[in-house]
Amino acid sequence: MLDVDSRRLFTPSFRRELGAIAARAAALDEDGSFPTEDVARLAAAGTLAAPFARPADSGVAPSCDDLMESLRAIGHASLPLGRLFEGHVNAAALIRRYGTLPQRESAWRQACEGALFGIWNTEGTNGVRLIRRGDRLELAGAKIFASGAGHVACPLITARDEAGDLFIVLPRLDESPRADLSAWQAHGMRASASGTFSFDGLRVEPEDIIGGAGDYHRQPHFSAGAWRFCAVQLGGIERLVEEARSFLRRLKREDDPHQRARMGEALIAAQTASLWVERAARLAEDEETQESTQAAEAAIAYVNLARSAVERCGLDVLEHVQRSIGLAAFQRTNPIEKLSRDLATYLRQPAPDRALCEGAAYGLRQDAPLRELWR
Numbered sequence: 270m271l272d273v274d275s276r277r278l279f280t281p282s283f284r285r286e287l288g289a290i291a292a293r294a295a296a297l298d299e300d301g302s303f304p305t306e307d308v309a310r311l312a313a314a315g316t317l318a319a320p321f322a323r324p325a326d327s328g329v330a331p332s333c334d335d336l337m338e339s340l341r342a343i344g345h346a347s348l349p350l351g352r353l354f355e356g357h358v359n360a361a362a363l364i365r366r367y368g369t370l371p372q373r374e375s376a377w378r379q380a381c382e383g384a385l386f387g388i389w390n391t392e393g394t395n396g397v398r399l400i401r402r403g404d405r406l407e408l409a410g411a412k413i414f415a416s417g418a419g420h421v422a423c424p425l426i427t428a429r430d431e432a433g434d435l436f437i438v439l440p441r442l443d444e445s446p447r448a449d450l451s452a453w454q455a456h457g458m459r460a461s462a463s464g465t466f467s468f469d470g471l472r473v474e475p476e477d478i479i480g481g482a483g484d485y486h487r488q489p490h491f492s493a494g495a496w497r498f499c500a501v502q503l504g505g506i507e508r509l510v511e512e513a514r515s516f517l518r519r520l521k522r523e524d525d526p527h528q529r530a531r532m533g534e535a536l537i538a539a540q541t542a543s544l545w546v547e548r549a550a551r552l553a554e555d556e557e558t559q560e561s562t563q564a565a566e567a568a569i570a571y572v573n574l575a576r577s578a579v580e581r582c583g584l585d586v587l588e589h590v591q592r593s594i595g596l597a598a599f600q601r602t603n604p605i606e607k608l609s610r611d612l613a614t615y616l617r618q619p620a621p622d623r624a625l626c627e628g629a630a631y632g633l634r635q636d637a638p639l640r641e642l643w644r
């Protein structure tokens with residue numbers, strides 16, 4: 270068992286890994302790759318165990334700031350690893366919230382032993398179903414865009430039963446080759462191994478079901494939890510600006526007024542994203558948000574708007590950086606090329622129009638002055 274401070278993520282040993290993770294990222298930029306060594310190093314640093322919160326410590330999870338800085342730092346080092354870690358953290362949050370004590374203890378133990386978790390919800394026409402066969406339950410169907418397919422030891426998935434209710438299931442995987450990465454030929458985020466995974470025929474015991482029907486979409490956690498992918502995106506945005514800054518300085522182009530103006534715009538965009546993410550994280554994780562319907566509604570709206578704001582900042586930074594660096598930003602020898610592809614791909618998140626419109630609808634319903642909306 271690891272001897273780590275189970276309540277802290279942003280530890281010195283975690284921070285020590287980040288440089289090596291960033292250095293390994295370019296070599297992993299290939300179809301079918303996966304950051305196996307990075308995950309093992311994070312496990313050894315206690316980073317995989319901390320989000321599960323040792324049940325014996327009354328399940329105290331990492332603080333909001335600790336989690337936010339960790340997601341941001343990991344996204345800065347490697348966006349594909351950041352995506353995988355975000356999935357792991359999201360799975361931990363669901364198990365902490367809805368799992369029974371034995372389920373929480375078992376998950377914490379597995380994470381301590383180095384198991385990477387994930388949360389796979391996205392599906393195509395052959396979505397995952399929970400089917401009753403006599404007196405037992407089994408799974409049928411597949412998930413798509415499942416990060417770490419074939420590598421994640423403990424994927425948390427959503428599955429519908431015959432009545433149409435949605436459950437969270439932590440299936441016990443067998444040895445069958447269930448992952449198919451052939452369709453994951455993405456522009457960026459190659460090393461996230463976001464492929465298809467079939468669950469056909471896997472038996473489900475009652476203790477493999479986490480929580481009750483509808484818990485996966487339970488608010489405010491479902492929508493407000495989106496701040497976590499925004500934090501990873503923020504890390505990538507900041508890294509891109511830093512890479513552009515180094516490039517301009519190396520070429521002694523930093524005194525050019527056009528370059529300065531674009532760098533100014535890029536810095537504004539990165540800082541805007543940072544302000545949105547920090548506020549979104551605090552509102553989402555605030556105790557009042559968990560306790561009051563009104564506060565929950567406000568936090569959901571804020572995170573929905575933050576998603577659009579961060580996406581806009583990311584797209585702006587991509588444009589400014591590409592225009593400042595020119596064709597060199599599109600050469601595979603330049604780290605900006607890979608980073609730009611990873612960020613552009615990872616900025617694609619579910620239902621962005623709906624998130625913006627729901628945030629807007631909240632604002633339209635309020636009578637309070639704007640300065641009081643998110644106090």
Ligand SMILES: Cc1cc2nc3c(=O)[nH]c(=O)nc-3n(C[C@H](O)[C@H](O)[C@H](O)COP(=O)(O)OP(=O)(O)OC[C@H]3O[C@@H](n4cnc5c(N)ncnc54)[C@H](O)[C@@H]3O)c2cc1C
Nearest residue numbers: 388389390391414415416458463614617618619620621622
């Ligand atoms: C690197 C990476 C890793 C991922 N890993 C995972 C994972 O581990 N687990 C998982 O569950 N998912 C994962 N996903 C999938 C992710 O959660 C989203 O499902 C996916 O990114 C959404 O992509 P999309 O742009 O096609 O979204 P969409 O929601 O399809 O949006 C595309 C466009 O269509 C619009 N749109 C959406 N719905 C409608 C509609 N009904 N009518 C009209 N327009 C509509 C949107 O507003 C947007 O303009 C991953 C995605 C990426 C990029």
